[in-house]
Amino acid sequence: MRFTTLNELRAWLDRLAQEHDLIAPRDVDGHVLYRPVASDDEILFDYERPELSAKDYLLPSTEILLRVEKRGSEVTLEEALPDRRQVLFGIRPCDAHGLVVLDALFLEQDPPDLYYRHHRERTTLVGLACPQMWEGCFCTSMGGAPDDPTHLDVLLKPVDGGYAVEPVTGKGMALLEGLALEEREGKPLPVVADAELVPVTPPEKWRALFEDQMWMRHGERCLSCRICAYVCPTCRCFDVTDRVVEERAGVTRIECIRVWDACTSTNYRRVAGGHNPRPTKPERLRNRFYCKFCYYPEDFGPLGCVGCGRCIVSCPVGIDITEVLHDVAERSGG
């Protein structure tokens, strides 16, 4: 295996931070979050699952799509695409998996989403394997693993005295130039991933359960907040609006922005004229799960869930996606 020490890794990251936007797990007032870091001192190497996914760096929670300036009768449009390269360091395998789920919609459709593609092409993913599965984690049920290299450019695994370094893609290999590596005997032990498997029912079997009473039972307690969607690595709904940022004599400047949205929120589905086809909480919560396990796989391929477990631990009223999956499996005959 290829091996590096923590000190070498730190030195490499410190150099990367000079040449790239380096995003890494950081302690932000007691919360572990993927955040931009200026040097290796700010990076956490020993952490659980960051509280938010990494999608903010590919699908920003607020993104300016277009700047519009109106001077008298003259209108100018400017695309707002920053030309920055970023390295996401310390990203967990489930979060990388989440980005591949987003790719199916934003990259692999015609036309692709230009903004997402722009960020994705300029991003390199350096993952750090989870040493274990944490509370709520069920990545192994969703085709992942705590040390799954599949969706990363480089995977690091903690081993005695440092890290095993596994380049996965050519992009990852290129980034590793400049990191002092040595060859060592042996290979890292697989991470113990003993969490109980959650049954995933195939999309076609979901259709028959659309009117099932279980949606009422799970949905009644929903608060219609957006926590589950906003902590989720694969939820991708957005809203678009224009906002006036400056208005003075003869000049108006407008930004067209896109912003995260969530299908659990009350007015998400409201249409012109005020009609809301999903007026109740059970209907909205049902849509959340149908999107992930029925509509998205049917329309775009992958399941809309990677088993990171964030929605489970952060739901204030105990709505649990694995409980829903168990219920669906039970009702559709396993």
Add this chain to the structure above:
Amino acid sequence: MTTSEEITCEIRTQARELLASGRVSCVIGYEMGFRGRARPAFIHDADDVERLIWGPDCVHNLTVYLHDFKKPRKRGEEPPCVAVVVKPCDSRAVNVLLAEQQIERERVFVIGVACEGVHDETGEPAARCARCDDRLPVVYDVLLGKPPEVSPAGDDYADLTRIEEMEPAERLAFWLREFDRCIRCYACRQVCPGCYCTTCMFERDDGLWVDIGIEVPQKHMFHLGRALHLAGRCMECNECERVCPMGLPLSLLNRHLTREVETLFGYRAGQEAALSPLLFELGEEGSPI
């Protein structure tokens, strides 16, 4: 002092009677969640009352769900009658909603529970309980349990005083740093019994006050605006702070205003079913109000 098991039994007995007699169509209480933690439960059938539990992790303020029962289930019908399990802090929300004509007293059966405080996820006393000296609900149709013999704590506002003693620039920096973490998920608003506007002013289509961006200026405006809208109405259940996935210390905003209203008006929201004097009372000339 009554044990959790005894109260669980009594809640089930009450619920069975209320549902079997047709007095209510739903009992809102607590059940054991999928991972062994209490969570809100909606019992529609007397045969399901065994799901109901009571225990120290029954943190949720269930009165927020009363808003879901305000409208008739079918056109032409009366709105449904519902029973709700409340702790002392939650019970104050019942009074606020009664005063603001959001619920009708005869349609809500209040199952009050004497409270010695609930626990957060780590098993420690919840933040709100450490500063609460209310042991009995202020409104109920039936009271379960006896007031526990624990010494009342009361709020010494020590954390709030630290913030208030900061220089304005320092205090602003403190809050902007906190608001920076906010993800604008609206959980604080959605869990609040007092936040029931059909269209929140911060979520208007026309973006009259703030646009939909999830950035510090919008989040700053949202949190301060929400706090002001709850001045004299917040009943200190602290659910907003409990549910915040980013750990914003929202109670500092609400308790600051709660203390102001109590000092100026001698009024605590929800002690009685009376409207907050904040918007209706004018003081004599020269008075601080």
